[in-house]
Amino acid sequence: MKLEPLPLRTRAHRGEDIDSYSRRHAIRNFSTAAHIESALRRHSLLSGYSRVDSDRLAAWRKLGELHEKAFTAPEMVHGNTVETRALCARCARGERAMGRIPELGMVCVRHRRWLGSPQIDLHGYPPAIVAERRYRAHLGLNGVTNESFAMRCAQGCASPGIVGWAEVRRRQAETGIQDESALLYPEQIKFARLITRRSFLAVTSDPDVDPDARQALVAREVAAIIPETESSEPWRAQQRILDVLHQLAAIRRKARYIGTPPDDPDYNLLRHLATTPEPSPDDQTEAAVGPGLSNGFEPEADQQGSARPEVREAAQEQLQFVFGEDTLTSIPRGMLTTVDAPSRTPTRRRS
Numbered sequence: 001m002k003l004e005p006l007p008l009r010t011r012a013h014r015g016e017d018i019d020s021y022s023r024r025h026a027i028r029n030f031s032t033a034a035h036i037e038s039a040l041r042r043h044s045l046l047s048g049y050s051r052v053d054s055d056r057l058a059a060w061r062k063l064g065e066l067h068e069k070a071f072t073a074p075e076m077v078h079g080n081t082v083e084t085r086a087l088c089a090r091c092a093r094g095e096r097a098m099g100r101i102p103e104l105g106m107v108c109v110r111h112r113r114w115l116g117s118p119q120i121d122l123h124g125y126p127p128a129i130v131a132e133r134r135y136r137a138h139l140g141l142n143g144v145t146n147e148s149f150a151m152r153c154a155q156g157c158a159s160p161g162i163v164g165w166a167e168v169r170r171r172q173a174e175t176g177i178q179d180e181s182a183l184l185y186p187e188q189i190k191f192a193r194l195i196t197r198r199s200f201l202a203v204t205s206d207p208d209v210d211p212d213a214r215q216a217l218v219a220r221e222v223a224a225i226i227p228e229t230e231s232s233e234p235w236r237a238q239q240r241i242l243d244v245l246h247q248l249a250a251i252r253r254k255a256r257y258i259g260t261p262p263d264d265p266d267y268n269l270l271r272h273l274a275t276t277p278e279p280s281p282d283d284q285t286e287a288a289v290g291p292g293l294s295n296g297f298e299p300e301a302d303q304q305g306s307a308r309p310e311v312r313e314a315a316q317e318q319l320q321f322v323f324g325e326d327t328l329t330s331i332p333r334g335m336l337t338t339v340d341a342p343s344r345t346p347t348r349r350r351s
């Protein structure tokens with residue numbers, strides 16, 4: 001017996017998984033997925049019972065006349081998991097559809113919709129749309145998924161208690177949106193970008209960096225995201241990030257001692273030391289950092305070489321580009337000897 005498509009066609013949504021599609025397709029054809037699959041088994045057209053059995057995937061592609069790439073959304077990208085979640089209800093035309101889209105953040109830009117639970121309208125809050133575009137351009141494309149440590153840590157740093165309840169209440173009153181996660185999404189994306197930024201990680205996760213200097217640099221970056229106000233507590237975000245950086249520094253120190261590349265499966269952040277960032281108008285510091293700061297693996301052994309005066313001078317120049325002109329006065333001299341030599345002179349300044 002040959003397997004034929006069901007009479008009424010059902011369009012599969014981008015990233016939709018087989019459970020969601022089979023349920024919708026069966027209902028549209030006045031049946032259920034369980035009934036259809038048991039009929040297939042009776043006719044020896046389906047054998048396995050696994051949800052993701054290749055026979056089952058092939059059968060439903062056939063029943064729905066779908067492309068062979070249907071139901072192939074990855075469960076893991078760059079070491080970060082991709083969870084199945086509800087797709088935008090407007091994109092799904094009001095139906096409940098589940099799926100995995102690794103490069104999708106928490107906003108459907110097309111329908112300006114927050115993809116949390118419940119999904120809500122974001123037309124009154126453009127900063128969330130801007131944040132989503134930044135997520136897709138800088139994080140989603142680099143495999144930083146919603147379930148990644150970077151995004152979860154960033155969410156913790158952008159909590160209402162840290163950003164400040166006064167600011168949250170102000171946004172709620174201004175937009176009519178009550179969902180705090182949606183209102184603080186812009187800060188979450190800024191934190192996620194910070195802790196995955198190559199130039200930031202290269203310096204702050206360096207095991208030889210003076211702890212006071214590391215703290216000063218983190219404080220400066222956090223202050224740029226969460227201004228100090230009566231109700232904000234940016235120091236708590238600083239501490240969260242510093243705790244992670246201390247762990248990463250320990251991992252890098254151990255890797256250097258053993259002579260292997262650093263491995264941080266719990267954080268999955270050190271991989272960003274080896275990535276090539278795309279320069280963007282609001283990310284000039286990335287473009288200004290030379291290759292010397294770009295690779296956290298090999299150059300760490302070059303401690304003697306980096307102590308040379310000309311190397312220290314170049315490192316000072318790099319740090320000025322990364323963290324601003326006035327930072328250097330607060331950085332102990334010892335820290336600068338740990339920055340690896342750049343192979344080219346930065347040509348662009350922060351605008």
Ligand SMILES: [Zn+2]
Nearest residue numbers: 088091108111
């Ligand atoms: Zn949508």
